[in-house]
Amino acid sequence: MTSSTMEEEVKLLGAWPSPYSYRVLWALSLKDIKYEYVEEDLSNKSDLLLKYNPVYKKIPVLVHGGKPISESLVILEYMEETWPQNPLLPQDPYDRAMARFWAKFGEDKSPIFMAIFITVGEEQEKAAKEAKEQLTILEEQALGEKRFFGGDKIGLTDIVLGWLAGWLDVIEEAAGLKLLEAETFPRLHAWVQRFKEVPGIKEQLPDRDEMLVYYKQKREMLIASVTP
C-alpha cells in the first residue's frame, strides 16, 4: 500500500449543520487544501458513505486518494500529519499533550451540553448547572489569559470547541436558556468573538438564521415526544 501524497484528490462527506463536519471544513480552509464537498442526506445515507464508514455510517468522512478516514479527531490528526502547513498543533510534545487533553475534554463533555437541548423543566435546569461547571473549567483552566486555546493562534482545541462559538448561542435560543453570558464568562465570550473573525473560520460558519429554524424545529419535535 502506497502513502497518499499531498496532491492526491481530497473529498469530504459532510452534513449541514453538523459541527463535526465544520471541524474538518475549518481545517481544510486553514490549511488551504483543495477538496470536493459532498453533502450527505442523513435520513437517506448514500452508498458512498456506507462504503467509506461501514462501522459508524456517520459523517464527517475525509477521503484522500480514495482512502477514507472517519471520526473528526482522527481526521484532524491525519490532516496535521499530511499537510503540515499552518499547523494546528504546537511543536513541543508537552504543549501538544495539553492541546489533545483539552480537545478530549471538549469532546467528552459535549453530551452535557446536548442535554440542555434534549431536556425540559427540572432535568434541563440540572443539565444547565452541569454545563456551566464545564464552561468554568474551560474559562479558567483551558483558556485562561490566552487569546485562543491554542495560544496566540487557533489550534486543534479551538477547532474542537468551535461549536461553542458558532452553535451554542443558537442552541441556547432554541432551548430557551442562556449559559455563556459575557458577565459570567468574559474570557470565553471574548474568545467566541475572536474565533468567528479568524480568516478561514469566518467564511465557514453556518448561517445563523437557517440554524435557528433548524434547531427550533428539532426542539419542538423533542418537546412533543417527552411531554405527556
Place this chain on the structure above:
Amino acid sequence: MGEENKVTLYGMWASPFVRRVEIALKIKGIPYEYVEEDLRNKSQLLLQYNPVHKKVPVLVHNGKPIAESLVILEYIEETWKNGPKILPEDPYERAKVRFWASFIQQQLFDSIVSAAKSSGEAHEKAMKELFEKLTVFEEGMKDFFPSGTPHFEDENIGFLDIILCSLFGYRKAQEEANGLKILDPERHPLVYSWVTALNEVPVVKETLPPHDKMVALIQFLRRNAPH
C-alpha cells in the same frame, strides 16, 4: 534518579488505563517511579496534578503533569524517539490505529462495563450488544492481520496491542469472579488468538494485575455496587 528527565507515574494497581502507560514506558525502556494512589483517599499531589478529572493515570515528566492515558501514550511516543515505535510511520496507518483505538475506548469498554454491572434481562441485552460490537471489531482487525494469526516473536507491540491488553486484561478474573465470559474463541477467533498471543509477551505478563487480588476486587465491587 536526578531531576533531569525524571518520570513519575501516578496509578492504581487495578486500573486498565494505568496499565496502558506502564506497558508503553516499559516498551520504550523509560525508567520511572511508580506511585500507588488510594482512590478513596486521593493524595494532594494527584489533585494538584490532575485538578480537572482527579484520576489516574497521571504521568509527570520533569515536573509537568499529563493526564488521560491515550494523550500520555502519544506524548511518550513523541518525546522518547529512540527505541521501538508504538505508532506506525505512515499517516494513513496511524489514522486507522487511532480510529480503532477510539472504537475500543468508546464502544467496547462501555459495553463490557455494562455487561459486568447488569443482571437478568439487562445483562442479556448488554451481552448481545457486546458480541455485536466485538464482531464489528473482529471484521475490522482482519485488515491488520491479513494472514489471520497475530504473532509477537519480536515482542514489538504497538498502540492497539496496548489498548487491547488493557481491555481484556481482566478476562480471567472476571470469569472467575462472576462467570462473565466476554471473549469466545468460536465467535471471535481472531481477537481471541490475538489476546492469547499478547498474553505471552513479557511486558504484558509483567504488568498483569495479580489474579487473586483482581478476583477479590471484582467480587467486592459487585457486592458493594449501588442497586
